[in-house]
Each structure stands twice: as C-alpha cells, then as structure tokens.
Amino acid sequence: MKKKLLIIEDDPGLQSQMRWCFEDTEVHIADDRESALSLLRRVEPQVVTLDLGLPPDPGGSSEGFALLDEILRLAPSTKIIVVTGREEKENAVKAVGNGACDFYQKPLDADILSFVVNRAFRLYELEKENIELNRSQYSSTLKGLIANSPQMLKICRTVEKIAPTDVTTLVLGETGTGKEVIAKALHDLSIRSDKAFSAINCAAIPENLLESELFGYEKGAFTGANQTKKGKVELTDGGTLFLDEIGDMPMPLQAKLLRFLQERVIERVGGVREIPVDVRVVCATHQDLQTLIANGSFREDLYYRVSEITLNIPPLKEREGDAVLIAQSLLHNFSNQLDRPNLNFSDDALAAIREYPWPGNVREMINKVKRAAIMADGKRVTAEDLELDEPCNTTDSVLNLRQVRETAEKQAIEHALQIAQYNMAQTARLLGVTRPTLYNLTDKYKLTTHDQNTD
Ligand SMILES: Nc1ncnc2c1ncn2[C@@H]1O[C@H](COP(=O)(O)OP(=O)(O)OP(=O)(O)O)[C@@H](O)[C@H]1O
Known part of the structure; x- marks a missing residue:
C-alpha cells in the first residue's frame, strides 16, 4: 500500500516543517476546506492531519470541525489526526468524540508526529484487513453465492471441479435456493466465460412459442414469421444455456432437446438444414423428475442425458448458519x-x-x-x-x-x-x-x- 498523507494546515512555515517529517510517504498539502476536499477526492489519502484553526476562522475551530465532519462523511475510513494548540485540550477531546482517530498538540516535534501518523496508517491497514476478512467469511468462492454451511461449501467444491468440463448438469432444489446462481457459476468458471450465458424458463413461455424461442424459425414458417430468426440455442453458440424448470418442458419439445443433446445440431422451425451448435447445457427444476417420469410427463432418456452430474441444492432451512x-x-x-x-x-x-x-x-x-x-x-x-x-x-x-x-x-x-x-x-x-x-x-x-x- 502506497502511504498517502494529506496535511491540512494554513501556516506555510508549519506546512514545510511537517512535509519533511514524512520522507517515505506521498504528502499532499491543503490550506483551506476547498483545496482539502478536492485533494481528498483526487488522492484518497489514508491519513489526514487537520489543523482545526482554518480560514475563515483561523483563531477558532468551527471550520476545522466542519471539515472533520465532511471528510468522515465522504471517506469514513480515512484516519484523521486533529492538530490543536497547547491550550485546546477540550477541542481535541471533542474532535476524537466526533470521529477523529487521534490528536496532536503543537508545537511540532518531528518524532512524535511521525509516530502518531504512522500509527494511524497501521490502524487504517488493520481495519482494511479486518473488513476483507469479514467479507471472505461471507463468501463461498462462487460469485453471487453467500455460504458457509458444510452442505453448500461441498456444492461449491463440486461446481469448481465440474465447471471446466462440458458435462451436462442438472441442478435440483426448491424455488429460490440459488439454482440459477449455480448455473451462472458453472459458466463463469469455465472456458466459455467470455461467451454468452442465456437462461430460459420453460414454465414461463407458452408451449407453442417455446420451440421457436429455443431453436428459432425460418421466414414463412408460420403466420407472422416475416423473417428468419435465430433461437436461444443458436445465439448461445460457444456459451452456456440454462434451461430452468425443465420439468415443465412439453413432451414434443423434450424429444427435440434430446436430439440436440445427442447430436449437437438444431433445426429451426420450418427449416430443413441442420445447424451445428456448441453449447453447454445446464438444466434445473424444483420438481421431482422421478415422479414426472413415473406419470409419463418426462422422458426417462432425456433425464439421463441432462443429469450427467446432478447437484442437489438444499433448502435454506437445512444449511447450518x-x-x-x-x-x-x-x-x-x-x-x-x-x-x-x-x-x-x-x-x-x-x-x-x-x-x-x-x-x-x-x-x-x-x-x-x-x-x-x-x-x-x-x-x-x-x-x-x-x-x-x-x-x-x-x-x-x-x-x-x-x-x-x-x-x-x-x-x-x-x-x-x-x-x-x-x-x-x-x-x-x-x-x-x-x-x-x-x-x-x-x-x-x-x-x-x-x-x-x-x-
Ligand atoms: N447463497 C446465496 N447467496 C446470495 N444470494 C443468493 C444465494 N442463493 C440465491 N441467491 C439469490 O436469490 C435469488 C434467487 O436465486 P435463483 O434465481 O438462483 O434461485 P432458483 O433456485 O433458480 O429459483 P427458481 O427455482 O424460482 O428459478 C437471486 O436473486 C439470487 O441472486
């Protein structure tokens, strides 16, 4: 971390004395509120020394306190050391109460000042490390997925292992458990990550539109098909296609999906040409596919095709913590x-x-x-x-x-x-x-x- 210090001081003599105390630090100097705020925004110093007696109130402390509040509002993690006169103990205590991290009383002593400022740099660094640590506790290694339970961490490990491969994955779990987040993670961690990720919810699209949505159509294929249109599968070439609510896919379309998964070619609605497409498929459902197979509404052969690997996402109430x-x-x-x-x-x-x-x-x-x-x-x-x-x-x-x-x-x-x-x-x-x-x-x-x- 490059150490950056902003000195806010209106006395030119003190400005140059202070500058010499910090040789290994990038030092910036401001002499009033406006220049201080503009440097704060531009340089983003970790530590600021703030003389409370600034113009237009150099004999008082009102401008210094106003600036203290403003810096903390704009950059709350900045460590501010207020610099006060010998007789201003009350102001020093008040400033710390208002959010300054420390105070320093004039006259200037180079050793003590650099000790106080370096301690503030260390404090800044420790706080930052602490925040990072807290953040990493929140995260599994998968983007968008917060988890710390053994059940979910195990799923994260599996996702990391299978993501680089092209296996067709079935993600099972109740609604809202994060099946799409997992599908996206499989894509993001694969070599396809710079290509498209498309999601299609088979339950949300009317049966008669789903086929053309998936596979596209040729001009003239049906009334209203005024021009040829590519479907989601073709548009996702090179990427990952997420088929959500696969259990709701109508039977005739299941046959077409199976053919695509086996032969990796599609035919647009009304088309005669086979078009090769390279797409990784991830499917998901909250339904029990075995029951659907038993009652004849889901093809068993398709089930085996889409579930080369199955991930069972547990409901939230079962994930410890x-x-x-x-x-x-x-x-x-x-x-x-x-x-x-x-x-x-x-x-x-x-x-x-x-x-x-x-x-x-x-x-x-x-x-x-x-x-x-x-x-x-x-x-x-x-x-x-x-x-x-x-x-x-x-x-x-x-x-x-x-x-x-x-x-x-x-x-x-x-x-x-x-x-x-x-x-x-x-x-x-x-x-x-x-x-x-x-x-x-x-x-x-x-x-x-x-x-x-x-x-
Ligand atoms: N572990 C998690 N951490 C943070 N956010 C999550 C987590 N799991 C899910 N979410 C969020 O919850 C919402 C629902 O997730 P998602 O759409 O992936 O669920 P789903 O299982 O696919 O739901 P459905 O079956 O209803 O389509 C999303 O906004 C997602 O970002």
Whole structure:
C-alpha cells in the first residue's frame, strides 16, 4: 500500500516543517476546506492531519470541525489526526468524540508526529484487513453465492471441479435456493466465460412459442414469421444455456432437446438444414423428475442425458448458519443502496431468522430483508420489521371456522405468489388450482398480483 498523507494546515512555515517529517510517504498539502476536499477526492489519502484553526476562522475551530465532519462523511475510513494548540485540550477531546482517530498538540516535534501518523496508517491497514476478512467469511468462492454451511461449501467444491468440463448438469432444489446462481457459476468458471450465458424458463413461455424461442424459425414458417430468426440455442453458440424448470418442458419439445443433446445440431422451425451448435447445457427444476417420469410427463432418456452430474441444492432451512449469514449480507447491501448505513439486526430479529422455515428460500429472504431495511426505525432492524410470523393456530381470537379457512387460504396464496414471483401460471400450479380460480381468489381477498418491491 502506497502511504498517502494529506496535511491540512494554513501556516506555510508549519506546512514545510511537517512535509519533511514524512520522507517515505506521498504528502499532499491543503490550506483551506476547498483545496482539502478536492485533494481528498483526487488522492484518497489514508491519513489526514487537520489543523482545526482554518480560514475563515483561523483563531477558532468551527471550520476545522466542519471539515472533520465532511471528510468522515465522504471517506469514513480515512484516519484523521486533529492538530490543536497547547491550550485546546477540550477541542481535541471533542474532535476524537466526533470521529477523529487521534490528536496532536503543537508545537511540532518531528518524532512524535511521525509516530502518531504512522500509527494511524497501521490502524487504517488493520481495519482494511479486518473488513476483507469479514467479507471472505461471507463468501463461498462462487460469485453471487453467500455460504458457509458444510452442505453448500461441498456444492461449491463440486461446481469448481465440474465447471471446466462440458458435462451436462442438472441442478435440483426448491424455488429460490440459488439454482440459477449455480448455473451462472458453472459458466463463469469455465472456458466459455467470455461467451454468452442465456437462461430460459420453460414454465414461463407458452408451449407453442417455446420451440421457436429455443431453436428459432425460418421466414414463412408460420403466420407472422416475416423473417428468419435465430433461437436461444443458436445465439448461445460457444456459451452456456440454462434451461430452468425443465420439468415443465412439453413432451414434443423434450424429444427435440434430446436430439440436440445427442447430436449437437438444431433445426429451426420450418427449416430443413441442420445447424451445428456448441453449447453447454445446464438444466434445473424444483420438481421431482422421478415422479414426472413415473406419470409419463418426462422422458426417462432425456433425464439421463441432462443429469450427467446432478447437484442437489438444499433448502435454506437445512444449511447450518447460512440464513443469518445471507440475511446480514443482504442487509449490508440494502442499507448501502437505501443510503441508510450501519443498519443491524436486533437479537430478536436474528433469532427469528434462525427459526423461520424460509419456504421461499433466498428469494423470499431478499424480499423480507429489503422490506425490513425500509421499514426499520433507527439503526436496528427488529423481528417485527421482518414480518416472519408463522400463521397463528390458536382458536381463541377467531370468529368461526370460515374465518380460519379464509385466513389460511389468503396466507397460502400470498406465499405462493411470492415464491412464484407473481407469475400467475406458476402460482396456480403451486396451489393446485386453475388460473381462473386463482384470479377469483386474488379478487376475493384483494391481493396484489404484482411484486410491489419492483415498482
Ligand atoms: N447463497 C446465496 N447467496 C446470495 N444470494 C443468493 C444465494 N442463493 C440465491 N441467491 C439469490 O436469490 C435469488 C434467487 O436465486 P435463483 O434465481 O438462483 O434461485 P432458483 O433456485 O433458480 O429459483 P427458481 O427455482 O424460482 O428459478 C437471486 O436473486 C439470487 O441472486
């Protein structure tokens, strides 16, 4: 680390005396607030010495204190040493109370000053190391994936091993467990990382459009096909294709996917030409493919093709210690995004996070923590802000069975909407009702059918 020191001092004599105290350090000098702030922004010094008596108040300390606040606001990790006159002990103590790391009293003694400044450089370095250490605790080695549980660390190791190969990988896990994050990590750690990564959700695209979305179409293939269009597979040539919700792929298309995986060629809809494509395929589903195979809605031969390696991502509630770790990291990010620095969970919030079953896994946690970060009064996020209450089962406070039934129904729909990210078809499937029934129910309970967090 190149040591950079900013000396804020309006006395030219002291400026040059101080400069000579720091031979192995890059020294910058400012004599008022404006020049100090411009150097702070440009040079980003780790340590600043600040004379409290600056113009336009050289005999007082108001300008020095204002500058102290401003530096800490702009660059909170900077170590500031206030320089005061012999009679200004009170100001020195006040400045440390306001966030300065140390103080130094004139007259100047080169040895003591360099000792104090070097100690501030060391402190800066230690704090930085500490932050790095905390950050590395948050991380698995995979980008975008926070994990420290043995279960997830084992998955990370497997991902690192299989990423450089081209094996077709099946990622299994409940909704919101991070299957797409894993697929992206497989891509990022492979030699394909500089090529495209495309994700396609087989459940979200109507059956009749999925084939042309995947394989493209030739001009004139169907009404409205005014020009030839490449599909996702072709556009991903050289890269990685992530097929999410593979269990929802219609049977006729499963046959085409199988052919592609076996022969590595595609045919556009309405085309006659075979086009070779080099794509690594990663599939995912939250469904039990064995059950789908048993009831005839998923091809067994395709299952074996897509599952050369299978990764089972455990639900969040089964990962030891990860819920709190992820929640803390999310809160840290949201508090920065929302410009509400230093938000922390209260003890009851941490206990609630540990206890809650997280049916919507990390996706649900993102919504809850974001909401809580917005709602929290002051710096503490409480259990109440998180709204993690489980449905209340007591009968003391309910009117009748109809009311119990309706409350449970409403909660189940709200939950399913959140898990399915407000995709109505997926929500209906989760709840085992038809789409019209779901719309009737959301009307009945006046439930919003879109994600308010993304408004
Ligand atoms: N371990 C984790 N650390 C941090 N963020 C995570 C982690 N796991 C998942 N996420 C985040 O949670 C959200 C949901 O993850 P992702 O889309 O990968 O889940 P999924 O299992 O593919 O969900 P679905 O089955 O519903 O498609 C994303 O915003 C993702 O970045």
